[in-house]
Amino acid sequence: MSTTIASTEHDTQGGHGASHDDHPAFLQHHFVNADQQFDAAKMGMWLFLITEILLFSGMFVAYTVYRAWHPEVFLEASTLLDWKLGGLNTLVLLASSLTVALSIHYIQKGNQAALFWNLLITILLACVFLVVKYFEYMAKFEHGIFAGEGFDPHGVSHGVDYAKYNIPYAKQFFSIYFIMTGIHGFHVIVGIILMTWLLVKARLGHFSAAWYTPVELTGLYWHIVDIIWIFLFPLMYLI
Amino acid sequence: MADGHHGHHIVPLKILWGVFGGLIFLTIITVITAKQVDLGPLNLPLALVIAGTKATLVVTFFMALKWDNRxxxxxxxxxxxxxxxxxxxxxxxxxxxxDMSNAEENYISDQERIEQQLLERQERLEQGLPLDVEEEEPADAGHGDDHGDDGH
Amino acid sequence: MSQTASAVHHSPKENYLNHQKTVWSWMSTVDHKRIGVMYLVTLAVMFFIGGMLALLVRLELLTPGVTIMGPDTYNQVFTMHGIVMVFLFLVPSIPAILGNFVLPMHLGAIDVAFPRLNLASYYVYLAGGALVLFGLFAGEIDTGWTFYTPYSSSASSAVLFLTSAVFVAGFSSIFTGINFIVTIHKMRAPGLTWNRLSLFTWSIYATSIVQVLATPVIGITMVLLFFEKMLHIGIFDPALGGDPVLFQHFFWFYSHPAVYIMILPAFGVVSELIAPFCRQPISGYKFVALSSVAIAFLGFLVWGHHMFVSGQSVVSSVIFSLITYFIGIPTGVKVLNWVTTMYKGSIWLKTPFLYALSFLFLFTIGGLTGIMLGVLAIDIHLHDTYFVVSHFHYVMMGGTVVAAIGGLHYWWPKITGKMYDEVSAKIACGLIFVGFNLTFFPQLILGSQGMPRRYHDYVEAFAGLHMASTIGSWVLALGLFVVLGCFVHSLRRGKPAPSNPWGAATLEWTNATSPPSPHNFVTSPIVTHGPYDFDAVEEIFSGDGASGDGSVQMDQPPSVAPSSSAS
Structure with a gap:
């Protein structure tokens, strides 16, 4: 409890005594002190995150409206999605959320090696997520399940007759599914790029207990990506 | 006590792993309830409540909003x-x-037309004349034309 | 003469305009003042393009029948006018120009919280603008600025450029909004409590909240519309089983709050214009400040009043109509307080104040017609007529643009370090006021008589009023060109501006030179008084011309100014 703040300050002064004077190197000239800079950056990130939430809200509204209008079609169509793969991806993303939180935990304690490894695991988990998603998409495309005009379910696999899903408004379900998961997947890719950049900087020893703002902000971003999936999974795959 | 250092609270490892365990648990619960337990219309709200709880856990502990600046x-x-x-x-x-469509028949002009017809029927009945159904046809046609004009 | 001489003497040679001279130093600058100036130039170009298109629209309507263009061209021209004016001019306008220049100085800060993000938002805006202009001139777009489906889903594929452009320009708006909110929260000078924030700051704060909350939704709407056109996903297009009214919900969830993105900053500017020229603090400061925030939030709950005849449910029409009335309350609070501020004030009729008066007159008409349109039954009659056109031009042009030009006059000495010519500026203001009313008042009458919007032709009975309106548009354009000429003349021949020509009490006037130094203030200001405590300013900055930056040196001191400032 009481060690948290004290240890931060201690690490700062111990490990980076030379750079930590009135004006450390990372402090931009228009801020008074490092706390102001950190708080400002974090607040900016939170504001950005709610824009992300509202961006996805549009798709959730579209989903809700069409589901309310055609509940039986949405129920039927959702059985085509493989909840096992979706569930696996949920666990993968949750684990990546944990590792990104751990990476922040460790850099706050000044442990650069643990930061590096946790970031690496996070990136790998994100890649696993995308690979699973790729196979899911391919299995759908194979049977003519696309977003929009190309929607033309056909063929039989694993005892499922795809042709019987050619019902009105199933197209809307899969369009919303592909666009939502597609945009979510795009955010995962952006996250991977960001974290790869962090990984390089972490390797070079740029981060410390005194300055880890980019790790913190990317972590927040990654958790939001996770949260959106937390809602997508039951709505699309389960019910 | 640490007001100036909101952002620098270190979330203990125990909490991080505990929350992760909770999230996994809730994921399993949501799959089981959705796939095995048929609650009828309650399945959807239940799944949303579970998802909301998971999101709250992530926001509160992983994103450390609990210790963050208000x-x-x-x-x-x-x-x-x-x-x-x-x-x-x-x-x-x-x-x-x-919810307006049930009122569609009740434009003022329509109401007047219906009242007119009722009055005519009344008169015919009073005068003992037979009720001629064909008489109403032109009225309907005229009504249709009215709508056509509106469309322009 | 001696004042001018001392002003020259005391203003340091190095300021933000001349401390670096290369073009690259401008393009790569992270200085909020320079970014503000860059926005000023860019938005002036956009306003010129949009204005020329407006003149073409009016010219076509000079006489009944085809005057200069056929229906198809006409549809494209008014669409271009709407898109350029709304997305490329009005939405960024005051926050991007005056907000960028003034806001950090009102806070006593060196810069905004994220200067590089600020520059990025400028370039993102440019990219969006380029996409819009490319789409407009490459393809035949006649959807109106609202992109309603199925117009947009069946129009030429150039709509794809515009949806991308609106998406991209939205990011610029979001970045600016985030930047300003964080700046206001985290960058205030010592002593600058929330109760001492200028009302301009408050209104930018409210605007930024709306920008952050609403803009993402237009982003996703444009993404969905993009896929609707590319893949035919059938969400919005009725031919594919989609719901066009749902598109209108998505669109207006952003675009109605966007109206407040456009007008709220104007409220802030007007507060700044009225106080110093009445030499009184804004009456009901807290009410005016909080009414901005109230409008920002209420503005999210009324979008359905654009859709009374769309076929949306009656339940939602009634709800939206009711909440629309509520918007009138905080707006009325503002207008009342501005008028009260003038009461028993020492009114000093300088050009910025004339614009503030024009604003009060025009905006009140715009606001009251807005309430009328919020009434369900009346809206059925007036929907999509010139009454609506006139209403939003009274708000957007008579409100936002007039306030923006007024604000530009007010801060011109600070931005450029030069005074403008008072006489020609006043003539321009008069021309704009007369021209504006001549253009748009007849449209109120036309609308109430049933003249529908978006038609190139009309019946003979409307000819007189349409001609009056077109002639008005020429007067208005003339007025705007006189403003331009006045500013250009000021840049070339204007007298050097003193630090505080208006005797104002906000920090950019009291603590910075004209034009300000690259870091705004020589020393970080410590705030000891409110933004409109004019007596305090006159006590602290005696105005002897020797106390350096911030001295009160007015052209003609108002009667309540201390005599020391004149000597």
Missing amino acids: VNLLIFSLGFIFVIVFLSFTLFDTSFRG
């Missing part, structure tokens, strides 16, 4: 509230769409 909590709540506003106000329309 203004960030305010920002996050604001975003959440406006999602609700967007959703609910849109549903005010889509759930009640067409």
Whole structure:
């Protein structure tokens, strides 16, 4: 409890005594002190995150409206999605959320090696997520399940007759599914790029207990990506 | 006590792993309830409640909002509230769409026409004349033309 | 003469305009003042393009029948006018120009919280603008600025450029909004409590909240519309089983709050214009400040009043109509307080104040017609007529643009370090006021008589009023060109401006030179008084011309100014 703040300050002064004077190197000239800079950056990130939430809200509204209008079609169509793969991806993303939180935990304690490894695991988990998603998409495309005009379910696999899903408004379900998961997947890719950049900087020893703002902000971003999936999974795959 | 250092709270490892365990547990619960337990119309709200709980756990502990500056909590709540506003106000329309259609027959002109017809029927009945159904046809046709003109 | 001489003497040679001279130093600058100036030039170009298109629209309507263009061209021209004016001019306008220049100085800060993000938002805006202009001139777009489906889903594929452009320009708006909110929260000078914030700051704060909350939704709407056109996903297009009214919900969830993105900053500017020229603090400061925030939030709950005849449910029409009335309350609070501020004030009729008066007159008409349109039954009659056109031009042009030009006059000495010519500026203001009313008042009458919007032709009975309106548009354009000429003349020949020509009490006037130094203030200001405590300013900055930056040196001191400032 009481060690948290004290240890931060201690690490700062111990490990980076030379750079930590009135004006450390990372402090931009228009801020008074490092706390102001950190708080400002974090607040900016939170504001950005709610824009992300509202961006996805549009798709959730579209989903809700069409589901309310055609509940039986949405129920039927959702059985085509493989909840096992979706569930696996949920666990993968949750684990990546944990590792990104751990990476922040460790850099706050000044442990650069643990930061590096946790970031690496996070990136790998994100890649696993995308690979699973790729196979899911391919299995759908194979049977003519696309977003929009190309929607033309056909063929039989694993005892499922795809042709019987050619019902009105199933197209809307899969369009919303592909666009939502597609945009979510795009955010995962952006996250991977960001974290790869962090990984390089972490390797070079740029981060410390005194300055880890980019790790913190990317972590927040990654958790939001996770949260959106937390809602997508039951709505699309389960019910 | 650490007001100036909101952002630098270190979330203990025990909490991080505990929350992760909770999230896994809730994921399993949501799959089981959705796939095995048939609650009828309650399945959807239950799944959403579980998802909401998971999201709250992530926001509170992984994103450390519990220890963060209050203004960030305010920002996050604001975003959440406006999602609700967007959703609910849109549903005010889509759930009640067409609630005017039952009034469609009751344009003022239509009402007058119906009243007129009723009066005519009344008169015919009083005068003992037979009720001629064909007589009403031109009236209907005229009504259709009226709508056509409106369309232009 | 001696004042001018001392002003020259005391203003340091190095300021933000001349401390670096290369073009690259401008393009790569992270200085909020320079970014503000860059926005000023860019938005002036956009306003010129949009204005020329407006003149073409009016010219076509000079006489009944085809005057200069056929229906198809006409549809494209008014669409271009709407898109350029709304997305490329009005939405960024005051926050991007005056907000960028003034806001950090009102806070006593060196810069905004994220200067590089600020520059990025400028370039993102440019990219969006380029996409819009490319789409407009490459393809035949006649959807109106609202992109309603099925117009947009069946129009030429150039709509794809515009949806991308609106998406991209939205990011610029979001970045600016985030930047300003964080700046206001985290960058205030010591002593600058929330109760001492200028009302301009408050209104920018409210605007930024709306920008952050609403803009993402237009982003996703444009993404969905993009896929609707590319893949035919059938969400919005009725031919594919989609719901066009749902598109209108998505669109207006952003675009109605966007109206407040456009007008709220104007409220802030007007507060700044009225106080110093009445030499009184804004009456009901807290009410005016909080009414901005109230409008920002209420503005999210009324979007459905654009859709009364769309076929949305009656339940939602009634709800939206009711909440629309509520918007009138905080707006009325503002207008009342501005008028009260003038009461028993020492009114000093300088050009910025004339614009503030024009604003009060025009905006009140715009606001009251807005309430009328919020009434369900009346809206059925007036929907999509010139009454609506006139209403939003009274708000957007008579409100936002007039306030923006007024604000530009007010801060011109600070931005450029030069005074403008008072006489020609006043003539321009008069021309704009007369021209504006001549253009748009007849449209109120036309609308109430049933003249529908978006038609190139009309019946003979409307000819007189349409001609009056077109002639008005020429007067208005003339007035705007006189403003331009006045500013250009000021740049070339204007007298050097003193630090505080208006005797104002906000920090950019009291603590910075004209034009300000690259870091705004020589020393970080410590705030000891409110933004409109004019007596305090006159006590602290005696105005002897020797106390350096911030001295009160007015052209003609108002009667309540201390005599020391004149000597």
